[in-house]
Amino acid sequence: MSVVVRTIARILVPVILAFGGYVILHGHLTPGGGFQGGAVAASAVALLLVAFGAPSLKKLKSPLSVLEDLGGIAFVVLAFLGIGTTFFFNLLAGSGGLFGAASPIGPNAGFLNTGGTVPLMNWAVGFKVLGGLGAVMVLFGLFGGDDDR
Amino acid sequence: MNLTAHAPILAVAVPLLGAFALPLWAKLHTSLRDLWLVLVAGVTGALTVLVAVQVYTVGIQVYTLGAAWPLDTLAPGGFPIRIILTVDALSAFLGLITVLVAVVGFSYAWRYLNEDEGKTLALTLGTLLWAGMLGMAFTGDLFNLFVFFEVTSIAACGLVGYRTWASRGPEAAFKTMVMYTVGGLFVLLAIALLYGEYGALNLAYLARQISGSVVDRIALGLLLGGLLMKAGAVPLHMWAPDAYGEAPAQAVILLVANTQISLYALFRVLFTLYGGVADPAIGWLVVSLGTLTLLVAALMAVVQMDLGRLVAFGAVSQIGYMLLGVGVGLTVIAARPAYGLVAIQGGIFHMLNDAVAIGLLFLAVGAVEKAAGNRNLANLGGLGHDLTWTTGFFLLGSLALAGIPPLNGFASKLMIYQSSFLLSPILSALAILASILLLAVFVKAFQGAFLGPRLRKAEPVPVSMLVAMGVLALGVLALGLFPELVVRHLVAPAADALWKGRDLYLQAVLGR
Numbered sequence: 303m304s305v306v307v308r309t310i311a312r313i314l315v316p317v318i319l320a321f322g323g324y325v326i327l328h329g330h331l332t333p334g335g336g337f338q339g340g341a342v343a344a345s346a347v348a349l350l351l352v353a354f355g356a357p358s359l360k361k362l363k364s365p366l367s368v369l370e371d372l373g374g375i376a377f378v379v380l381a382f383l384g385i386g387t388t389f390f391f392n393l394l395a396g397s398g399g400l401f402g403a404a405s406p407i408g409p410n411a412g413f414l415n416t417g418g419t420v421p422l423m424n425w426a427v428g429f430k431v432l433g434g435l436g437a438v439m440v441l442f443g444l445f446g447g448d449d450d451r
Numbered sequence: 452m453n454l455t456a457h458a459p460i461l462a463v464a465v466p467l468l469g470a471f472a473l474p475l476w477a478k479l480h481t482s483l484r485d486l487w488l489v490l491v492a493g494v495t496g497a498l499t500v501l502v503a504v505q506v507y508t509v510g511i512q513v514y515t516l517g518a519a520w521p522l523d524t525l526a527p528g529g530f531p532i533r534i535i536l537t538v539d540a541l542s543a544f545l546g547l548i549t550v551l552v553a554v555v556g557f558s559y560a561w562r563y564l565n566e567d568e569g570k571t572l573a574l575t576l577g578t579l580l581w582a583g584m585l586g587m588a589f590t591g592d593l594f595n596l597f598v599f600f601e602v603t604s605i606a607a608c609g610l611v612g613y614r615t616w617a618s619r620g621p622e623a624a625f626k627t628m629v630m631y632t633v634g635g636l637f638v639l640l641a642i643a644l645l646y647g648e649y650g651a652l653n654l655a656y657l658a659r660q661i662s663g664s665v666v667d668r669i670a671l672g673l674l675l676g677g678l679l680m681k682a683g684a685v686p687l688h689m690w691a692p693d694a695y696g697e698a699p700a701q702a703v704i705l706l707v708a709n710t711q712i713s714l715y716a717l718f719r720v721l722f723t724l725y726g727g728v729a730d731p732a733i734g735w736l737v738v739s740l741g742t743l744t745l746l747v748a749a750l751m752a753v754v755q756m757d758l759g760r761l762v763a764f765g766a767v768s769q770i771g772y773m774l775l776g777v778g779v780g781l782t783v784i785a786a787r788p789a790y791g792l793v794a795i796q797g798g799i800f801h802m803l804n805d806a807v808a809i810g811l812l813f814l815a816v817g818a819v820e821k822a823a824g825n826r827n828l829a830n831l832g833g834l835g836h837d838l839t840w841t842t843g844f845f846l847l848g849s850l851a852l853a854g855i856p857p858l859n860g861f862a863s864k865l866m867i868y869q870s871s872f873l874l875s876p877i878l879s880a881l882a883i884l885a886s887i888l889l890l891a892v893f894v895k896a897f898q899g900a901f902l903g904p905r906l907r908k909a910e911p912v913p914v915s916m917l918v919a920m921g922v923l924a925l926g927v928l929a930l931g932l933f934p935e936l937v938v939r940h941l942v943a944p945a946a947d948a949l950w951k952g953r954d955l956y957l958q959a960v961l962g963r
Contacts, residue, residue, distance in 0.1 A: 367474070374471035378464060389460040390517035390534075 303353050311353035318346040322428070329424035331412035336424035340431025347436035356443030363444075366437040373430030380419050380426060394418035455505055456521045459514040459536045459589050462498040462546065466491060466582035470575050477571040485561070488574055492557055496550045499585065503543035507944060511952075511959040512538040513591070524960050531653040531960055537591025539956055540944035544799065545588040545715045547941075548806050551926070552708040553581045559814055559919035560701035563821065573613055573699060580606035580705050584712045591960060593642050593724075594652045596716060600638060600681070603709050604631035610702035611694040623693035630680055630690040637677030641670040654724055655960035658953070663728030671733070674720050681713035684774060685744040688767050692751075695763035700817025704810040707766055711802045714773055721781060722949040723956055734782030738874070741778050742881050745771025749888040753895075758819060758826040761896055762812045765852055765889055769805040773798045775882060776867040779874050784950055790870050795946040797866030800938055804851070804859040804930055811848035811923040815841050818916055819900060822909040828896065833905035841912055842901045844920045849893030851927045854886045859927050862934035 322343025329335030347366075350359055384391025395418025396404045403415040454461075469491030477484040505512055514521045514536040526532040538546070556577065564570040583602030590596050608631060612624025646652055648667070649660045661667055676687075683691035691710070695703050721733065748768035755761035776798025784791030818841045820826050823834060835842040851858035854865075864886060872879040930937055948956070 368478070371471055371475050375468065375475075378468040378471060381464065382468075384517065385457060385461075388514070388516060388518050388521050388523075389457065389464060391519075392517065 326428035330417035336427025340428040344435035370433030376426035392418040470578035506543040540948040544945040556701040562913035623697040634677040634680035641673035678717040692763040737778030741774030749885040794870035801863035807926040808851040815845040828899040835901040837909040853890035859930035
């Protein structure tokens with residue numbers, strides 16, 4: 303693609319990733335969550351693919367698929383955290399620390415530092431979706447035919 | 452931590468974690484991956500057996516995810532809001548079938564799959580499929596059922612398209628994916644209708660609330676369509692022969708178990724969810740679909756020249772026997788419980804027999820393909836000279852599938868013949884006709900592939916593949932020689948769970 307597209311892509315990719323991260327981070331407060339945020343972040347990979355072409359992104363394939371595996375493992379491990387009580391038990395909610403503040407009752411603007419394991423699971427899902435969709439797109443770009451340009 | 456209380460969820464979560472971690476171990480070293488798979492399969496198998504022992508000795512096992520304690524099923528106000536696993540005898544029975552099939556399949560795959568053909572992917576997807584099947588068997592939540600339905604769909608499509616280098620692999624995978632997705636959407640729409648009407652997703656709660664309204668009937672039709680599509684019943688069977696023909700052999704037996712899990716979900720819907728508003732017309736619908744399936748598939752098998760597709764049509768026709776057995780049970784059980792129960796027992800017992808016999812056949816076909824290089828009956832012949840054990844296994848499996856005594860297929864088919872005879876003699880005549888057709892099919896296949904002069908030297912079959920087939924062959928013999936033991940201790944409680952156990956199922960979740 304032309305130098306204009308490549309330059310804009312360089313500027314936009316961090317913005318897209320940041321917006322994806324925002325959707326994931328606020329998943330327990332606002333519409334969105336791990337899957338949606340991960341899909342937004344994966345669109346950065348799509349932009350890179352369009353701007354720079356699949357061969358230059360070949361080295362991204364392996365890290366993306368590892369990221370997908372790690373996201374899946376992190377999700378199940380977070381669910382296992384509660385096994386002392388029950389599987390998926392929200393161990394961290396209301397315990398202080400990261401995402402551990404108690405949620406206030408009644409109408410409020412939403413407090414980020416609540417939710418316990420739920421935001422962490424959102425991150426796990428987000429990384430899994432980013433890794434999975436990203437790796438699939440890179441593979442499609444690498445092995446797809448040339449007849450669609 | 453109380454292991455027995457947590458066993459139902461661990462049996463689903465361990466293979467899930469195992470599947471996610473498997474590719475990472477493979478990146479380090481393939482032997483680490485194999486070790487991990489042995490560990491995961493062993494732990495999952497042990498946990499499932501533990502659950503089954505608990506269910507058969509103590510009673511229905513309930514597990515509430517994320518609650519303060521596992522049996523805390525109801526939120527304040529007496530409403531089941533969380534995901535609840537409910538394992539009764541039928542779920543446990545299906546869980547045991549998946550364990551048998553998965554363990555045999557993985558030990559077969561050890562030498563069957565080549566490393567450079569993406570063995571890691573096949574093992575990962577196989578483990579994921581196993582997790583999905585256990586989830587479908589154990590869940591007591593309608594939406595959760597849909598989620599695991601999709602997990603099995605995605606893993607199964609990946610396995611069907613495993614042979615990307617052969618042009619027919621991706622085509623079969625695409626066909627399967629379309630059918631599974633349409634089926635999944637049917638199920639999702641039905642769930643949405645029920646949720647809109649009753650505001651709940653828990654099976655037990657819905658079963659207590661269901662009124663048999665028009666919306667309920669539409670939902671039942673959609674559930675029937677979606678689950679039968681996944682089970683591969685005629686006229687929605689067209690994906691099955693392609694999928695069974697193209698997937699690697701160890702995955703095919705998982706796919707067969709997957710169709711049985713879909714049947715399980717169907718029976719759960721028919722008996723538990725809609726048991727309170729049962730309608731004999733639905734029973735007749737299931738009976739006629741079952742009869743159609745077993746006849747059409749057996750007739751289609753006659754004309755096949757590809758050994759894999761031939762056995763695949765045999766597998767589809769067995770789905771018909773299960774539908775016939777349970778459908779007869781559904782039709783008559785309200786009026787005549789004693790023989791309705793025998794029909795249901797026959798259908799459920801046939802699930803186990805089918806998994807063992809058709810599994811043996813598919814594994815033997817895989818061995819033939821590996822040894823001789825192709826599966827076309829026109830090019831095969833005289834394999835009996837070199838592949839002595841595989842020949843014996845194929846013969847045993849095909850006789851069992853055709854219902855020849857004293858092998859296991861006979862035991863369950865006899866129960867189905869007897870009970871369907873009481874409903875209508877035509878049904879059992881058609882069922883016997885399909886069995887005879889299958890016998891003719893397998894005589895042709897056996898003669899074409901294994902008898903006659905040796906055409907060319909066949910490669911020897913690795914010992915681990917023979918051992919995997921041997922386990923299933925022992926199963927064929929043991930289930931055929933001692934059917935009454937299995938029926939009394941495993942199948943009868945599972946059949947009771949469907950009909951008499953309905954109130955227990957509801958009480959286990961809702962109390963009272």
